[in-house]
Every structure is written in C-alpha cells, then in structure tokens.
Amino acid sequence: MEGWVIAIIKVVFIWAWVLLIATVMTWVERRGAAMMQDRLGPNRAGPFGLFQPLADGIKLFTKEEVLPKKAHKVLWSLGPLLFALPAFSAYAVMPFGDKIVLGGKEIILQVSNVNIGFLYILAIGSLAVYGIVLGGWGSNNKFSILGGLRSTAQLISYEVPLGLALLAIVFVYGTFSLRDIALAQQGTFLGFLPNWGIFKQPLGFILFMVAIYAEANRVPFDLPEAESEIVAGYHTEYGSMELGLYLFGEYVNLVTLSSLIVVLYFGAWHIPYIDVSKFLGPVSWGIVSFLIFYLKVSFFLWLFVWVRWTIPRFRYDQVMGLGWKALIPLALFNLFITALFIQLAA
Amino acid sequence: MGEDVQAYNGGGWIATKLEWLINWGRKRSPWPLPYGTACCGIEMMCALASGYDMARFGAERPSFSPRQADVLIEAGTITLKMVPILKRIYEQMAAPKWVIAMGACACSGGVFRTYSTLQGIDKVIPVDVYIPGCPPRPEALLQALGMLIKKIEKSHPILHKRYSDFLVGY
Amino acid sequence: MAKPVVKKEYTLGERIYLLEILKGMALTWRHFVFNVKASFRPEPHTVPTCWQYPEDRTREISPIFRGLHMLCLDEKGREKCIACGTCAKTCPAHCITVKKGKRKEGEEDKYASKMYCASFDIDLLHCIFCGFCQEACPKEAIVLGREFELAQYTREECHLDKQKLLANYRKAKEEGKLRPPRKAVPVVKPPPKPEAGAPKTTEGKAGKPAVAGKAKKGQVEVKKAAEKAKGAGKAESGD
Amino acid sequence: MNQDPVSQNDQERLGELVTINIGPSHPAMHGTLRVVTVTDGETIVKAEPEIGYLHRGVEKLGESLTYHQFIPITDRLNYCSAITNNVSYEMAVEKLMGIEVPEKAQLVRVIMMELARIADHEVCVGILGVDLGAFTPFFYLIIQREEIYEIFEWYNGARLTNTFGRIGGLDADLPDDFEERWRELKPNLRKANEETEKLLTHNRIWMDRTIGVSAFSPEDALNWGFTGPCLRACGVKRDLRKDETYCMYDQFDFEVPVGKNGDVFDRYKVRMIEMEESIKIIDQAYKLYKEMPADAPLKARVPKVIKPPVGEVYSALESPNGELGFFVRSDGSNKAYRIKIRPPCYMIYQAFNDLVKGEMIADLIACISSLNVVAGELDR
C-alpha cells in the first residue's frame, strides 16, 4: 500500500515537473531565439512574458476544432495522442536524482527501476513516429503525408545509429538499467577523467547527439515540419488543442531526450571529483542531486534551442545519406573499438 | 447579438472570470497568418522581424497553415484571380478569427482601379481593422494589432454567438 | 536542364560539419549575451535593435514623412485652400474630392482667398501617400503630416472630411509636428537656349515641341512643386 | 515554361506520380507565386509555375495616368527596391523627351539606387536563409535594411514606396545628415554581411543545400533571357552598369562578380559580393557628389505638363534582379500610349521548370528564393 502511494506521488510529481519544464522550455525557446536574433520575444504575458505558453494553451484550448472533411477521423485524433503520450511514458524509467531517505525509508528518485530500462526507452521512443505518421496520413493533405513519410524514413534511419551508440554504452557499463549506469558514473578513471559516459564514449556521444536531434525533429533535422517547404508538415491540418499536443509533445520529447543524454553521458547527478553526498544529509542530498540533474538537463535543452537558431536544415536525401553513410558505419566502428577495448582491458 | 450581451450582463462570476481568462489567452497569443502578397508584405516582414518584433505580443509563430492561425494579416493587393484562394483561406481558419486589412490595396484596391484588382477585401471577407497607407509603417501594423487586442478584450467568447459554437456546453 | 556541376572541394573543416556549426554558435551566443545584457537596461528601449513600439517611441519619424493629410491654416488662422482642384487632378489614386465655395462678405477672417473649399474629402483607404497633392498645391494648403497611426475599425472612420483635416492641422501644430517647408530644387539655368531647346526641336518629330518653361498662369502644375516655397508667383515669373 | 507534357516514360509510371500544388499561400512562395509540381516521391518531374496572382493591370493603368502620375505606380513593381524602378521609368521618359539630367542628380540617383540594391539583396539573401531553415541571418540583415529605409525616409518621406525623383531630375536633394548616417551604416552593413557569411557560407549543411542545386549553363541562361545576378552566377559577365552605362556608372570603379555553376550558391555569393561593390560605388558617388557645388542643378528644365513627342523608346537599367526595361510609346499626349515593363524576374522565372527538374522539393524552395522572384514586377 505504502509503495503504491509513493509510486503515485512520484508519478504525479515527475509528470507535473516535466510538464513545467516543457512549458518553460517553450518560453525559453521563444525568448532565446529572439535574443539571438536581436529582438525581444514575447514579453507581454506576465513578467518577462513567462505566461506566454499559458496564453497559447488557453487560446488553443478554446479554439474551434476543425475536422477536415476527408480526414480519417480515428487516425486524425489518434495522431497527437500517440505523439504526446510516449514522450511522457519514457520518463517512467528515467532516474532523475539519487535517493531520499524519509523516515527510514529509502525512496529512489525514479518512477520504476526497471532492469531493462534501455529497451523500454528504445521501444517507447520509436512509438512517437506513429503519432506523426498517423497524423500525417489521417489529415488527407499532401503536405501532411509528405511530412509523415519524411519523419518515418528519418526516425527509422536514425534509430539504428542511436541503438548502436546505446549498445556501446551497454558494453561499457555492462547493464541495461539506467539507474545502474547513472550510479556507475561516479568517481574517476585513468586517474583524472571523470567516470562519465562522454569520456568513455566520445564518438558515441557525438553520434548519439546527432541521432537524438533527428529523433526529436529539431533543426537541422526538422524535415517533417519544414516550415518553408511543406507548410507545417504533419500538423498542417491540425488546429486547436491537437496542435497544442503536437507542439507540446515536442518539448516533452526534448526533456526526455536531454535527460537521457545526462544519464548516459553526463554523469547523471554526479559532479566530477567531488562526492557531494558526503557533505549533505540524506534528504538534502536527494534534493541537491535532483537539482544537479536538471541543471545538466537544462543545458542540453538550451543546446537544442541554440543549435536550432544557428544552422539551416538538411535536405531529405542528405539526411538519409548522413544517417546511412556516415552515422551507421561510425556507430559500428565505435562499437567495434569499444568491444576491443573492453576485451583488452579484461 | 444584443440579446447575447443582455444575457452576458446577467452572467455570473464564473462566466465573467472564465471569459476574462479566455480573452486573456486569446489576446496574448494572436498567431498571425501573414498573407503578404505585395509591398505591404515587406513592411509586415519588418514588423515581424527585429526592428519592431511583433513576437512581443505573442504573435510569434507565423502560421502559414490557416488552421493554426488566429489573425489573418492581409497585406497587399488581392486580384480577382486570387479571390477564391483568399476566401478559402479565410474559411479554413478556425473559429475565433480576425482579419487585418493592411494597406490601401487590401482595404480598397488603392490606386489600382483596374480590371483585375479586387476593390477591397471586405467585399469578400469581413475585416476587423483597416490600416490605410501604402504601405503603412510597421508601427501602424502594431497599432492595428493593439486595436485588435482591445477588440478581443471586449468580446464575450462564452455567450457571444460568433465564438460560442464550440463552448456550447458551458 | 541542370548542367553537371563542378563540385567544389570541401576543406576538412567544412567536411566534418561541426567546426563551422560551432563557429556559428559562437556568433549567435555573442548576440544572445549582448541582447540579454541589453534587455536589462531601463525600459522601454532596451535591445538597441528593437523598438518596443507602443511604449517606445524613440525611433524618430522623419519630419517630412508622408503620413496623415492636413489642411493648413495661414498665420491668421485662415484657410489657405483655394479649391483649385489641382491636388485632385494630380492624385494618381483619385482619392481627393474638392468642392468650391465662394467667400461671402464678412468671412475674410476665415478664408484666405476669394475661393475656398466648401468640402474637401480624402478617401484614406485609396490614398497611396505619394505626396503629389502637396507638391502640386500652389498654396501649400494640403500637406502630408507625420501622423502614421491610421488604423481604424471601420471604413467610415478612414474617410477624411474637411473638419478632420483641419483638426489634424491643429493637432500637429500643437505638438509641433508641422512639416518643414520644402526646399526648392535647383533647376538647370535657362539662358543657354540651344542646350535646353536643341534636342527637342531637332529630334522631336511632329509632336508639339515640348516647350520648356513659359507655363501659362494657373495651368495645372504637375511638376516642380518645389518652387512654391513662399512666392508662387515669383517662381513662375522666374521661369 | 517548357510545356512538353510528362514524357512517355513518366506516363507509364503516372500512377506513382503525385501532383502537389505549392502556393500561392505558402511560406516560401512570397505570397503570390504558385507552382504546380508533379513529383515522384520527393523528386520533381515537372514544375509548372503559374503566375498572375498579382496582376494588377499596371500597364493598362499607365495608359490612363499621366506620365507624372505613373511614377508612384512604378514603386509598386519591385517593391524591394522601388527606387530602381522609378529611375528606370524616368530614364525612359527622359530618353523619349531628350532630356539631359544634371550630373548631380545622376549621382544622387546612383547613391539611392545602390542603397536600394543593397536592400533588395539583403531581403533576397535573408529570405533564402529562412527558406532553407536558417532564420537568424535574416534578422541580422533586416536590421541593416531598416537603417537603409531610414535614409530613404529622411530623403523624401517614405520607407518603401519612395516615389523617388521626377522626370528630368529629382524632387529633393540628399538630406544634410546623409553623410553621417552613411558613415554609421557602412560598417554595420559590412558586419551584417560578414555575420551572414559566417553563419552560412562555409557551413556544410548550407553548402550541401545550395551547391549544385538548380545549376544552369550560360548558353541556356542567355537563351532564356536571364539577366542580373542569376546570369552572372552562370559565369556570364554582363552588367548593364558596365556594358550600357548610364547615370555616370562608367566613372566608378567596381567589380562585376561572376559565378561558375549558376547554382543557388553562386547566386547567393554573387549577391553578397554585389552588396560589397555597391557600398564601394556609394562611397565613390558620394565623393563626387561632395565635389559638386552646393547649388548645382538637380533637375533639368522640364515643361510643366509632360508631353513627349510621338515616338517609342526602350530604356533599361540594371536593377537588383537584372535588366529592368521600360518600353514607352507616346502619341504626343500627356498620357503614355503604351507602357511595357520588362521585369527581370519574369524572364528568369519562365525557365523554372528547366531549373528545378530532377531536383527535390526542398531544392525547389531554395531555387525560387534564390531567383528573387518579386511578384509585383513579375505580374505587374
């Protein structure tokens, strides 16, 4: 019973937290972009325009829902749901802090510590593509279907290097559990390097980064919704809250993926060379680890924004070329090297 | 409409607050559909870009898909050949929708009183704000947006017929 | 047909994407930091490249900006317009309508000349703000002011009648936003006859050789509005 | 357009081909362009541009307005660089009347036209960036354009549709503060261009997207009637400013950049270099202008009512897009008998099918923005 209560509290908490981050993220994206472009960005709704996402939400929520005449009704409404839900669900196995000891009870900061968290993430992550494809198909619009098709090809192509990069990480840490990987990144190796994934897998990290940019449909891989080419891609026909789900789901996706980077490559809640947990009590360490974790996550979220407003986007065939001709061989090479090293070390 | 307003005045506290909230959301995020066909399109671009930055009002995301837009900024001449398209775009927009006619051409055809020009888009679609000028300064567009925001503030989304179709349950 | 292209050899830096992307990111970062710092400056003109329009009016509008029309009064507060209709004829958009009125006895303090405009209507929605009317006006009566916030809710409000035009003038005068008088543009001197006339008489075909100068009094002036700074008569005789 | 129907080979596969209608309300179509594409997957089999969505009857209007009244209408042709249109039209009428414009007025015209050229190229490059997904350079460029507009505004009171000049000369002198403004603007312009180059030119994504896309050979380009940056990108060194010099352009020292492949990248690059050259020209022109006496005439002696003799002339100048020509026929009255405008992008855009055939949809967008098709002058 008690376990249930804690689990539910954790679920609700992290759900709200991710929502909050994603909301703030939309604001950061807009203001950040504006600042990079020598302008101000939304600053009317609330202090610094912080309530802008709220205003957007209210507006989208109260907007008329238009169902295109020839759209496939079921698929059309299924699309946004399938897009937004997996992004949230992936957080179920994501560790977001060390642990809190409350009343002698140890609570790990993770909704559920599944020992095959990796597989779960991969599986759930590839679900999101259905949201896009179904939405694109169901809209009965040529631009939408183009966006959907682009997204399918792109996601499937980049899932391979993503998986291979992840596999190398599994080689290194020898576990499928995200929590174990996070914990294993404490301390140093070779005497001076922090025990982080990025130092053990530098190439793998780059591959992984590129792959998740593609998975998240962000510039330079934002082909599915490439605004100037296919209007708005898969969500061309979506108007009110369905659009909101798509837009919002994208940011939730970003949070999930950024968290994944931090867990796998950036030492989760560890700070190099210092073991903070020694100076703090069990409760405060839990909170601090949580904060450290999200500090790191926010950096990667910012990186998404930063890159987006700096570079142009790829062309469809170039995305495919990059994925199949460059990333996959590199990922295989990386895997091979990793395996070799591990063999040698053993 | 008059009746609606009557009913509104009798509306309770919840309805009032709810309306305030909805109006607030709408006025703070009027996503434009920049339909710039001619010279005014360039000035509209100036208003959207750094110099004046319409994004400050929440009009950040120029949605070229009519389904996602709230404000149709009609900037430029509409020719008779274009009319069906304009009409269609307007019809495709989802319910609370507003139109700003920017520039002389959009308002009245301007100097082009010719065989191929539509003499004012208000012959085809309803217009909320007119901006004279050829082209108007970007400031004038922002002013029009401000006027539109005022108009939105005064609307009654719950009890007003035009906007209430989708909120009938309330 | 697309022709085969000599592909440029990419350098290594270009080849691996990341280097140039990082350079670009450094650039955007500089802008970001600069603007974030700037945005904490006192309101309203924070970021130097962005005018927060309704509050921030620091961007100067040119004194000769062609904005809202006005009908000017002279120093004694009399209407300058003589209802000659030149502006209406010159307007490419045909948006001006002028009706003549004859000054009666005892109205000398209201109208500067014998004729005055009984009504003066401008359809703002048709106007293209080219400034030809003010250029053509022999009395500098109609002037385009600096006012640019012209948006209105209805068509009717965009219609300027005489009262509104005069009110615009009074308002501009109050705010000190009157348009400075136009500077005359120096024109090629007349005396060397052969130069000015030669190409026209020799090459001009049957068409009436375009006579330079010697414009008839009261003729519709489309050109050289510049010359009517103060004494329209003087400029004309000078021609 | 090369209107050969979809070829036999394609016909057999017609089941797989998809017709996509792009525009006229499409983010990359600048409002009024429309391309009906037949695609095989993402590859374009045929792209048929349809124009006329901004056909306002300018030429017909020119027959019912006086010569003077037509000047503001020319503003609305290529609205990105209205001044070039004004000057081109005025030059045509001046040629018809045999008017010699005073040198000082010509210099002011050069200065203003080159400013307009910079403004036009800035929009073009910026939009090209936006259409390829790089938003930021657009904003950097547009700030500088805003400054250019400020100069225009202080010159004669309008930002975009300037109604610059009059037949026979000018209506105003350069404002007194021009020098100061230009001194301020020049480094900023250069900086913005530099930043744009930094963000785009060597970025491999940009290079991949632009190099080799919609390449065109010089022979084809000439046959299709290309002019301006698009022709120069193909490697033909042709610039009316040099070849059929007007407005004292022969006294300035500037380079005419040429490309090699005639692809999007070359067009972009040619435009970037041209901006730099324009800055040089303005400097030189302003120096010459300063040397002129302050009361030097700015306007030729022109009759009050403009009635050119019977005849017809064609006069062209190098607008930012290429050869912008006005054919004016007069019947001796105060209204033109026939005005025909030769818009540069009209000729360029008709080769669109040849330009994008075999490329992908994303390239179509890149191509259309690199051609800088301005609907105002395209449809007239």
Added chain:
Amino acid sequence: MDLRERVEKCLGPEGLMVAMTECRGDLSVEVPKTRLLDVMHLLKDTPDLEFDFLSDVLGVDNLAFYEKQKPKKKPEGEDTEAKKEKGPSPPRFEVIYLLLSLKRTERLQVKIRVAEDDMEVDSVTSIWKAANWPEREAFDMFGLRFKGHPNLKRLLMWDEFPAYPLRKDYPLEGRGEERHLVYGE
C-alpha cells in the same frame, strides 16, 4: 558602319524590310509578318549583327493611335503605313521584338504589323526560349495567336477570362468579369 546601314544591308536585299524608323537612337525596323522567322534567323546569325539575345516581346494595339494621328501630320512611321493600308482598316496590332546583341551591346526593335482579321504570328520560341512567356502574355492581353508556341494559354488572367484587357477598346476598370465569383456565395 552604323547599325542602320548594317541592318539595311542585311535585310534589304531580300526584301525583308518594310520600313525603318529611329527615335532617340532606338532603331526599329518593320518587317513583313509572314517572313518573321527568316528575319530573326538572319539577324541572329549575320556576323556583324548577332542579335543573339531577346529582351522582350510586346504587343501594341494601335486602335486609338490611328484615330488620334489622322488629322495631324504624319511622322515617318505613319507615312509608309498610310501608303500601304489606305483602303481597308489598317493593321490594328503591332508586335515588337526587342533584340540585343550582347557582343556589341546594340539594341534593335523588330516590328511586325498584325491585322485584326489575321491574328496569327509565327512564334519565335524556337529561336529564343525567352519568348515563351512574353508571347503568352501578348496572347493573353491582345489575343495575338502565336503559331508554334509550345503552350499558348492565358498567363496573367485566369483561363476563362472572356476579354483581352490591354486592347484599347477594353475599359480600364473592366467589364465586371467574374464578379459573381467575388460577391456571390
């Protein structure tokens, strides 16, 4: 040798030149309509002419022009015109080709006259592809039919537009074509 003589030398012997006028240095040569393509080939290929670039093609409706010019004295262009076509109605339309020699940077206007009852003109798209849209436009605006044009349909106006708007007898504000499309449901 100036351009005028060279053009005369090239076109004269074959009887391809009807008239030649000059206005402010713009040379224009009128040629018989039926032999337009020969003329164009000659002008393009003759070594010291080489008009290899087509700037523009445009139509002119002379309806009002004749009416206006009749009482006045004739400039040289009209002179030949009057001789040739006194009896029946004079050819109403003109098509003007603006040619340019890139090498010599010389311009030449080639003019043909088209009577209202025979509106067929040979298309020059086989020589210059650049003539494609201008010819379509001339068709759109004047109703001139270009023989051999690959795709002769309306360009600027919509396909069903019933009139030719740039003709002089067409009012500026139109005759209310397709207004039902605007005002009606």
